[in-house]
Amino acid sequence: MRLRNTPAGFVTLWIGLASVGLADxxxxxxxxxxxENVQPMTGIVLWSTNEAVRSAPIQLEYSYLTYAQVVKGKGECDWGPVETLLDAVAGRKHQAVLRFHDTYVGKPSGVPAYIQALPDYKGTVALSEKKQTGFSDWSHPELRRAVLEFFGRFAEKYDRDPRLAFLEVGFGLWAEYHIYDGPMTLGGTFPSLDYQREFAGRMAEVFRQTPWLISVDAAGDHAPFATDAKLLALPFGLFDDSFNHAQHAKWNEPNWDKLGRERWKVAPTGGEFSFFEKKDQEQALAAKGPHGVSFAEHAAKFHISFMIGDAQPRFQPPERIREAGLAIGxxxxxxxxxxxxxxxxxxxxxxxxxxxxxxxxxxxxxxxxxxxxxxxxxxxxxxxxxxxxxxxxxxxxxxxxxxxxxxxxxxxx
Missing domain, CATH: 2.60.40 (Immunoglobulin-like)
Known part of the structure; x- marks a missing residue:
């Protein structure tokens, strides 16, 4: 029987097609x-040690970690401290912004203990901000190798982890790409330009999902970025740890220009409220900020997604912190x-x-x-x-x- 060739068959087919067309x-x-709420991966950020993380209107928590906390031997990583931190942050329905460092004012070196114990490793203890501070020996090949290996293994484990929003990386004091007070020696207490290039390339290679950011202070001549088109093409974001101080337009903004003001289109920008003056913290979220410009206005200029403001629960009510968080990202x-x-x-x-x-x-x-x-x-x-x-x-x-x-x-x- 060849019903499809009969007039009735054509009618049936036409009705069926018409029904599909109407359905679509x-x-x-x-x-x-x-x-109504601050959105995930944006907003004002509190340190994970701040008691206010349990109740403040935030989505992100910040924490420093040292290489020594994780790297226990050559090729040996103990991820326990990272897991404990990330689980605690996620348990509060937040995500983490992490930064690993080797040098922190007033603290011992964050270089793995097995490297510091090598007979030819020559770390330095010197004053920074009048505090005894451990500085690294970046001339040592094992430190350079171990840091590259560490971030490769970290990316392998955490690049797709929802508990981690962003990663900040760098060298020098607080990993902020500077040693403004203390023994600053390229290839010694601070990595050489060649190693910095190698490091940035490694970061771009291993992190495919998690955005990584460097300090705007990497625009200086102690770093290779500002004059290297290949490095500037890498998909790194920027953080500015003195975002709202009085001389920001004079001191900080030129660094943003050198590293690329359109970078926010591919990678996040963030930072921390300044500590230059007491009012930089106390008035960070005031109507006109500490220096005549509101946070929302200043943040929009740099397309900010997050801003560390650990002291803000002391100075502002939750609704103001929520409002500031909603204004960014x-x-x-x-x-x-x-x-x-x-x-x-x-x-x-x-x-x-x-x-x-x-x-x-x-x-x-x-x-x-x-x-x-x-x-x-x-x-x-x-x-x-x-x-x-x-x-x-x-x-x-x-x-x-x-x-x-x-x-x-x-x-x-």
Whole structure:
């Protein structure tokens, strides 16, 4: 029987195709939503040791770690301290910003003990800010090798870990790419220019998912970045640990210029409120800041995603900290939502001051768009097709810890 060639067969086929066409007609979908909380991977940051991390309106916690805490021997890492820290942070529904250092004012060297014990290793103890401080011996090949190996192994273990938002790296005091007070010797207490180049290349090679940042002080002539086009092309972010001091435009901003003011489009920018003057901390979130410019205005100029402000719970109520956190980073707005029984198209804009730096996807009924929100710049909007219909829209990301949620604004009738 060859029914498909009969007129009745053609009618049946036409009706079926018409039904599919009607089912896939996209019609406006009402949606009401509002961003009410500081968004994941953005906002004011507190140290993980601050008691206020349990109640403050934050999404990120900061911690220093030394190489000595993890590297116990040649090729031997004990990840216990890192795991304990990350588990504690995630248990509070937050993510971590970590920084490893080898030199910290007033503390012993953070170089692994087995390296310090080598007979030809020559570490230095000297005054910095009038405090006895351990300085590294970067002339020693084992220290140079071990640090490269360490970050390779760290990336292998944590590059895709949702407990880790961002990683800050560097050398010198607090790993901030300077020794402004103490014995500063390239190739000695501070790595040589060649090794710094090798280190930056290694970071770009091993970290494919987790953004890594260096200090804006790396723009100086003791570092190779500002004059090396190949290094400037690497996808590193920037942090500025004296973000709001009185001479920022004169001292700090030129460093941002040298390292690339458009860098925020591919990697996060952040930092810490200044300690130059007492009011830099006390008035960091005041209406006009400590020096006549509000935090929101200053942050927008540099497209900031996060800012360490560990003292802010002492100076500001939670609502002000939340408000400041909402003023930085990304903020998504659903400008249009249309759907059928089988498909949805969401038009989403970024109303924030920076992109999101991890993959996140609009989703309907658990089905994600194949297009990520990562890289959607401030002021831009884009259509996101989703191969599902009939369910509420959410934004999903594998880079969130349990209890976190990416919110969005929408007012669609």
């Amino acid at each position: 007609d996209l019609r406006p979908i009402p949606l009401k939503s509002r961003v 990304y903020r998504f707005r659903v400008a249009a939502l249309k759907g059928s029984k089988t498909h949805t198209v969401a038009t989403i804009a970024n109303a924030g001051i920076a992109p999101i730096y991890h993959d996140a996807f609009p989703a309907v009924a658990g089905v994600r768009s194949k297009t990520s929100l990562r890289g959607l710049l401030p002021g831009e909007s884009k259509e996101f097709p989703i191969e599902a219909g009939g369910g509420p829209m959410t934004i999903e990301s594998d880079r969130l810890v349990p209890g976190q949620r990416i919110e969005f604004d929408a007012d669609l009738p």
